[in-house]
Amino acid sequence: MMAIRSCVAVALVAAGCAIELGCGTSQTAVTNVTNPVQFQAQPFQRPEACLPCHQRQFDELRQAVKAGYRNVSPLFNGLEAAGNLINGGLLRPVYSDSTIVLPDGTLLNTNMFSSPILTEPRQVQAGFCVTCHNADIEMNGENPHTREVPALSGLGTMFNPTIFRPLRDYAMLDSSGNQLIPPQIGEYPPAGAQPSLGAAGITCDFCHDQNGPNLNRSFQHDGFGNTSLYLNPSKEKVGPFLFPVGVKNNFHVASNDTNKIAFLRAGAFCNTCHDVRLPNLNLTSHEVNINTGGSKVNVFRLENLSTEWQIGPYNSTNNPFGKVVRCQDCHMSMFPYAESSSYQVGDMSVTSPTPAVFPTDYAAVPGVSTDQNYPLQKRPVVTHFFTGVDVPLLSATELQARLGSTYPDPYANSIDTHGLPVAIAVRRQDLLQAATRVSLAKSDTSVVAGQSFTVRVEAVSLTGHRFPAGFSQERTAYIQLNVTDANGFVLYQSGYVVDKPHPNTGESAPDGNLDDEDIEHVHAVVDPGHFASGAYTPGTTTNGGNNVVFELGPDDGPEQRVFEGRPEGLVLFRNELTHIFLPCPTTPTNPPCTTDLVGRTDAQGNPIHAQTAHFEETFNAALANSVDNFRSLQPLQPRTFDYQIQLPTQSELQALGVTLKGPLQVHVQVNFEHFPPLFLRYLAQTTGPGGPTGIGLGLVTEQSIDSLLKNIQDISESDTTVNLLP
Amino acid sequence: MRSKLRLLILFWLLSGVALAQYGPGVYTPGEFQTTNPYYLLPNPFYFEGRIDWNLLGITTPTNAWEYMERAIHYQDDLGDTQSAIADYETGLTFNSLQNGSCQIVTPATLVNGALPTTLNPAPCIFTLRLRLGYLEQQPNPAQAIQLFQEVTKIDPLKLGINSLIGETYVIEAQQTTDPVAQQQAYANAIQAYQAELALSPVTSQSIALTGDLANNAHVHWALAQIYQTLGQVSSAISELQLYLQATQWHSDVYPWRIPLANALIKTLQATLH
Numbered sequence: 001m002m003a004i005r006s007c008v009a010v011a012l013v014a015a016g017c018a019i020e021l022g023c024g025t026s027q028t029a030v031t032n033v034t035n036p037v038q039f040q041a042q043p044f045q046r047p048e049a050c051l052p053c054h055q056r057q058f059d060e061l062r063q064a065v066k067a068g069y070r071n072v073s074p075l076f077n078g079l080e081a082a083g084n085l086i087n088g089g090l091l092r093p094v095y096s097d098s099t100i101v102l103p104d105g106t107l108l109n110t111n112m113f114s115s116p117i118l119t120e121p122r123q124v125q126a127g128f129c130v131t132c133h134n135a136d137i138e139m140n141g142e143n144p145h146t147r148e149v150p151a152l153s154g155l156g157t158m159f160n161p162t163i164f165r166p167l168r169d170y171a172m173l174d175s176s177g178n179q180l181i182p183p184q185i186g187e188y189p190p191a192g193a194q195p196s197l198g199a200a201g202i203t204c205d206f207c208h209d210q211n212g213p214n215l216n217r218s219f220q221h222d223g224f225g226n227t228s229l230y231l232n233p234s235k236e237k238v239g240p241f242l243f244p245v246g247v248k249n250n251f252h253v254a255s256n257d258t259n260k261i262a263f264l265r266a267g268a269f270c271n272t273c274h275d276v277r278l279p280n281l282n283l284t285s286h287e288v289n290i291n292t293g294g295s296k297v298n299v300f301r302l303e304n305l306s307t308e309w310q311i312g313p314y315n316s317t318n319n320p321f322g323k324v325v326r327c328q329d330c331h332m333s334m335f336p337y338a339e340s341s342s343y344q345v346g347d348m349s350v351t352s353p354t355p356a357v358f359p360t361d362y363a364a365v366p367g368v369s370t371d372q373n374y375p376l377q378k379r380p381v382v383t384h385f386f387t388g389v390d391v392p393l394l395s396a397t398e399l400q401a402r403l404g405s406t407y408p409d410p411y412a413n414s415i416d417t418h419g420l421p422v423a424i425a426v427r428r429q430d431l432l433q434a435a436t437r438v439s440l441a442k443s444d445t446s447v448v449a450g451q452s453f454t455v456r457v458e459a460v461s462l463t464g465h466r467f468p469a470g471f472s473q474e475r476t477a478y479i480q481l482n483v484t485d486a487n488g489f490v491l492y493q494s495g496y497v498v499d500k501p502h503p504n505t506g507e508s509a510p511d512g513n514l515d516d517e518d519i520e521h522v523h524a525v526v527d528p529g530h531f532a533s534g535a536y537t538p539g540t541t542t543n544g545g546n547n548v549v550f551e552l553g554p555d556d557g558p559e560q561r562v563f564e565g566r567p568e569g570l571v572l573f574r575n576e577l578t579h580i581f582l583p584c585p586t587t588p589t590n591p592p593c594t595t596d597l598v599g600r601t602d603a604q605g606n607p608i609h610a611q612t613a614h615f616e617e618t619f620n621a622a623l624a625n626s627v628d629n630f631r632s633l634q635p636l637q638p639r640t641f642d643y644q645i646q647l648p649t650q651s652e653l654q655a656l657g658v659t660l661k662g663p664l665q666v667h668v669q670v671n672f673e674h675f676p677p678l679f680l681r682y683l684a685q686t687t688g689p690g691g692p693t694g695i696g697l698g699l700v701t702e703q704s705i706d707s708l709l710k711n712i713q714d715i716s717e718s719d720t721t722v723n724l725l726p
Numbered sequence: 727m728r729s730k731l732r733l734l735i736l737f738w739l740l741s742g743v744a745l746a747q748y749g750p751g752v753y754t755p756g757e758f759q760t761t762n763p764y765y766l767l768p769n770p771f772y773f774e775g776r777i778d779w780n781l782l783g784i785t786t787p788t789n790a791w792e793y794m795e796r797a798i799h800y801q802d803d804l805g806d807t808q809s810a811i812a813d814y815e816t817g818l819t820f821n822s823l824q825n826g827s828c829q830i831v832t833p834a835t836l837v838n839g840a841l842p843t844t845l846n847p848a849p850c851i852f853t854l855r856l857r858l859g860y861l862e863q864q865p866n867p868a869q870a871i872q873l874f875q876e877v878t879k880i881d882p883l884k885l886g887i888n889s890l891i892g893e894t895y896v897i898e899a900q901q902t903t904d905p906v907a908q909q910q911a912y913a914n915a916i917q918a919y920q921a922e923l924a925l926s927p928v929t930s931q932s933i934a935l936t937g938d939l940a941n942n943a944h945v946h947w948a949l950a951q952i953y954q955t956l957g958q959v960s961s962a963i964s965e966l967q968l969y970l971q972a973t974q975w976h977s978d979v980y981p982w983r984i985p986l987a988n989a990l991i992k993t994l995q996a997t998l999h
Contacts, residue, residue: 311781490981500975504935520976525935551926551941552885554978559886562775565801565810565857569979580771583832585839593839598883603927613771613831613849614883628774637780639803648982655989656982 039236039253043146044136046197050204053248053369056361057204059416060384063408063424066202067384069392071133072195072402074699075675077166078683080129081699083622085529085692086545088159088538089152091622093127095141098151113138113227117216119293121279124226130167131227132273136206137198139231148179148198159536161693168402171199186698189401199403208237212263213272219289219299223268224306225275238264240382244363246371267309270327274470276303280625302577302621303472304629308465313636315464320345320636321355325464329356332382336434337420345460346638352462353434358382359418383420387427389468389475390674393700393708425710432715435463436633436670438479439718442640446723449660450650453722455481455643457571457668461633468672472575472632473621476673477715478519479571483645485724486661492645494555494570495519495671505681505702515711516677521556521570524678525549526619527599528685531694539594543692544685545620546579546599562631567642574676575631576617577624581610619679662724669717673709680705771831772851776802790828793817794854807861814858821851823876830880852877852884859890867898885925889945892918896952912952919945919952936975943972947983950990959994966991 047067051058061067070076083091094100098109102122110116111127113135118124127138130149141147149170154160165185172193174180180193197203211230213223223229238255247253255261263269277299280286289297301307309315314325320343329335338357343350358380366376392399396409411425421427439458447453457479461467468475480495497517499510504525529544540546552559557569558576584593596610618624633639653660680700689696766782772791779799787793797813800806821828828850829835835845859873874891877884892915899911922945933939940946950965966987973984 492979493977493981494979496977498975498977501937503937523936523938523941523976525932549926549932549935550885554943554973554976556886556944563853563856564860564886564890565798566860582841583836585836586833589839601927601929601931603924603929605929608883610883611832612879612881614881615771616883626771626774630774630777634778634781637778646980648980648986652982652986655993656986658982 039232039234042233042235042252044140044197044203044205044209044233047200047203047205049251053251053364054204055365056417057384059422061204061386063410063422063427064384064386065388065390065424066133066386067200068407068424069394069399069403069410070390071199071201072168072171072394072399074393074704075680075683076129076133077168077697078687078699079621081164081166081687081697082545082620082683083129084159084164085161085686086538086540086543086620086622087125088156088536089164090122090125090155091128092152092155093130093138093141093149094151095138095144095147097144100155111138113217114142115217117291117293118219118226118289118297121281121297124279124297124299128278132276133201134198135227135231136203136209136233139233140197148196156538157536159538161531161536162695164693164697166687166697166699168199171196172402185693185695188398188698193401195403205233205237206231207264207269208239209233210238210260210264210269212260213268216291218272219277219287219291219294219297221291224271224310225273225277225303227273229269229272239363240265245374245376248369248371248373250371265326265328267306267315267326267328271306271310274303274327275301275306278302278621278624286626300625300627301629302624302627303470305465305469305472308469308635312465312634320350323356325355327464328382330464331386331388332384333358334383334418334420336430345462345636348437348439348458348460348638350437350460350462352437355464359420361418383418385420385424385427387424387431389428389432389470389672391425391428391710393680393704395708429712429715432672432712435467436461436477436716438668438670438716440666440668440720443666443720444722446725447647447664448725450647452644452646454567455483455645455666455668455722456640457481457643457718458638458640459571459633459670460638461635463635466629466632466634468573468575468632472629473577473624473627474619474675474679475574476519476676477573477632478671479641480669480671480713481571481643482665482667483722484665486663486665489658489660491647491660491664492643494557494643496555502681502702505684505705507702507706511706513706515709516705518676518678519555519570519572520553521558521572522617523549523551523553524617524619526678526682526686528682528688528690529692530690531692540597540599540623541594545618545623546597547616547618548599550600550616558631561641562628567644571641573632576628577619577621578626578628579616579618579623580625581614581616583610583612619676619682660724663721664724666720666722667717668719669714672712672715674711675709677705677709680709771849772853775853779803787813787817790817790821790848790851790854793820794851794857797857798853801857801861811858811861814854814861817851817854818858821848821854823850823879850876850880852880855880856887856890859894863894863897867894867901870894871898883925886922888918888922888925889942889948892916892922892945892948896948909956912956915952916949919949938972938975940968940971943969943976943978946972947987950987954990954994959997963991963994963998966994 047058080091093111094108096109100108102108102120108122110123112124112131115123130138137148169181172180172189173196175192182190209231211232214228214230215221215223218224218228235252236255237252238260242256244254280298280300286300288295313319317323334357335355336353338354340351341354360378361381362376362378363381367373391410400407410423412423414422416422437460442456442458444453468477478495483492484490497514497519499514501507501509524547527544527546527548529542532542555570558572560566560569581598582595584596598608598610600608602608684700685691687697687699766777776798777795779795782795784792787796793813794817797810801810827847829847831849855873855877859870862870871891871894874887877887895911895915895918899908902908923942926941928940946965946969950962953962953965969987978984
């Protein structure tokens with residue numbers, strides 16, 4: 001008997017290896033689940049329930065954005081709050097006991113996750129953020145006794161911003177395990193508070209309870225986006241390989257459903273959440289929900305990461321590694337700490353970390369996890385770091401106050417048993433340093449004094465999707481270029497930042513910090529809105545969101561490069577959320593038309609009205625009605641960006657008292673910000689006491705931006721010299 | 727040992743059967759993306775600029791937007807300016823205010839106060855005009871100005887367009903040998919630059935929010951140069967001072983212009999006394 005068991009174990013390890021090495025293709029065929037096998041129901045487990053047998057995975061996952069701090073992040077909470085403050089709370093989930101009636105007389109009692117088919121834009125809005133961040137919490141919420149995030153008591157014009165709480169107010173428990181809501185809205189966690197199930201975000205159970213894609217809930221019936229999957233909280237846990245050893249005390253059973261296993265291992269699993277499509281309410285349609293009954297739901301793309309991967313070279317064998325590289329191969333492997341590979345992309349020679357190299361370890365803790373203490377074999381395993389581009393804007397102290405006293409310091413310098421760095425801050429920096437390469441090899445090699453020359457920066461993304469990706473309209477990657485003479489005299493700079501005051505958030509003088517400064521292509525201040533006594537009115541009139549300051553800066557590259565084709569100024573890889581303002585009818589309407597109000601005044605103080613369709617960058621996704629997702633870098637498609645640079649004339653140099661010394665030094669580097677400071681300042685204001693709530697939600701402040709926002713400089717670089725001819 | 731081997735082989739066969747279920751001929755998630763009829767369509771106002779040509783899969787352009795995208799590919803990716811100009815020009819014939827093949831979206835476009843589902847003729851595309859205009863700035867400034875002026879009709883609030891017009895009038899002034907035409911071109915340039923400044927005015931509110939006493943540094947720099955050329959010293963000094971205010975917290979891509987502005991102000995002030 002023992003021999004047979006050993007043999008099966010060997011076979012399992014071998015099979016696991018085989019699947020790990022790519023037998024399970026990323027192009028996993030899936031259909032809606034029919035007649036699923038029913039397993040005994042099991043409530044969603046806290047990750048701590050998995051810890052005794054899966055310590056390594058628990059420790060890794062706790063560092064991950066999605067399962068660690070994200071749901072208590074002031075940014076996520078601020079974004080969700082800002083959207084709600086503008087539209088009257090429509091982004092909060094509703095449940096089956098809702099009595100809200102839609103304009104057509106039907107009940108709004110399903111949310112984005114629980115709607116079988118999304119037939120109403122309001123269903124997409126209901127729980128829009130929570131669904132991807134915490135679909136299990138929405139499922140639990142159908143039972144009022146296990147409901148963590150309550151439905152709001154009033155929506156739209158009935159919304160009351162003064163009693164609106166950030167989501168994280170609901171993410172705490174007292175010592176008895178009961179929900180602990182802080183007495184004051186947005187208050188620091190009371191002493192002894194413990195994290196709720198929802199605080200943990202996408203936990204072990206979310207992924208291992210998946211039951212395949214729910215095509216009916218994806219707008220193109222393709223299993224992409226907006227959490228279009230089935231969750232089945234049961235004792236059946238879907239792991240990555242077949243026939244694992246029995247679990248001690250039958251705490252759970254491992255799924256042997258090959259469809260579910262293959263789905264878990266495929267990019268298709270990630271696709272269910274990593275495309276995010278927003279309802280498009282006030283413009284002609286971009287995309288329509290093609291499912292039966294879905295024709296009223298128009299959407300446009302916010303996050304487009306999965307589509308980018310799906311149509312990109314890494315979802316094929318036409319890439320430097322000659323095989324499909326799945327999401328898991330970079331975000332659940334030893335990447336970027338495995339050995340390097342060298343290859344050619346176009347005319348660029350690249351050396352970068354190799355994907356799909358997995359550590360060897362136990363899948364569970366030997367001696368405690370298996371039935372009858374059956375011995376485990378080491379095998380290639382995935383990691384659960386899910387490294388991304390974020391670090392928390394929370395101090396280590398506050399992280400521990402919200403997520404438990406053992407929550408790790410994001411900046412702690414430690415390595416795990418595989419020799420991999422553990423801290424999320426270290427991992428994100430190393431991941432980003434694997435993302436791009438730049439070259440100056442095509443630049444002019446000489447310039448005549450007083451004339452112009454061209455620096456050519458060739459840039460390539462090595463990521464599986466475009467770069468940046470995800471919330472790519474805020475993720476900010478850009479080129480910093482400096483040209484000096486041999487004495488260090490600065491002749492040209494782009495992608496620079498300047499230390500300056502920020503009166504709108506109370507910083508009255510430069511503070512010596514550059515991480516809280518925006519790049520200089522545009523100067524914008526977003527209207528944070530204000531509390532209005534009397535009835536709440538959805539929209540921008542009192543709730544802000546429009547650009548109250550919007551000016552081109554001295555490094556205006558994005559507009560010039562994209563729309564004018566002009567080889568000057570900032571090269572910005574950030575995608576762009578845009579708001580198309582529509583003119584109003586010439587005859588008065590009831591209620592008065594405000595679609596033409598851009599949010600600013602002219603020199604005389606009169607509101608500026610759009611007389612034609614007007615197009616402008618917006619920083620609030622809730623106000624966007626269009627998006628440009630083509631500013632980011634395509635994977636493995638090198639692009640060359642020209643900078644036409646004019647040297648000062650001889651008379652200008654004389655006036656300056658400068659003599660240039662050659663050769664000119666050209667330095668280029670790619671920098672990364674996870675969020676632009678101006679956007680954080682908007683969140684600070686709109687969720688602050690001066691915003692529509694009138695009391696503040698305790699999320700972002702100038703001080704927290706100053707102390708916690710950490711950008712990554714120089715993720716790739718190149719240097720060259722240019723001869724200066726007389 | 728042999729039984730173990732048999733078991734192993736049996737398992738491999740079984741797992742092979744299981745994995746083979748995902749072979750060709752079965753619906754594959756994401757397949758839709760490759761032929762998605764929505765994904766790469768322009769937005770309803772053609773307001774985006776560049777979509778990567780290799781993703782579009784267009785063999786032969788058939789409308790203004792497609793010609794524009796191919797032209798952008800020629801210009802940005804291949805450095806082939808002549809082919810780009812040809813395609814921009816062809817694109818314009820499909821999207822022309824003059825022949826009525828495009829429209830500007832105004833209140834008159836609305837039907838019962840709302841935007842109609844289909845806009846026919848299509849909206850006028852500003853990127854097409856801006857890119858062609860930029861390429862024509864030196865060889866044909868008059869045409870460039872006309873194209874830029876059409877953009878100010880399409881979206882009068884769009885920033886940077888009046889600057890382009892001003893810049894092109896300066897080119898026109900520098901190219902002409904007729905003193906009267908030159909003076910007129912400079913006057914037009916000043917007017918255009920001032921129109922640019924009016925779109926993002928410095929107000930008490932903007933000063934309170936940003937601390938900036940001036941903005942649009944490059945517009946002030948350009949105006950200072952024009953006034954210097956015209957011998958209008960006081961105006962030149964004033965614009966240089968505004969340039970310094972605008973760069974106080976923002977520096978410049980050419981940072982040496984900041985000490986140069988200070989030096990010029992001193993030199994110019996000396997000429998006033």
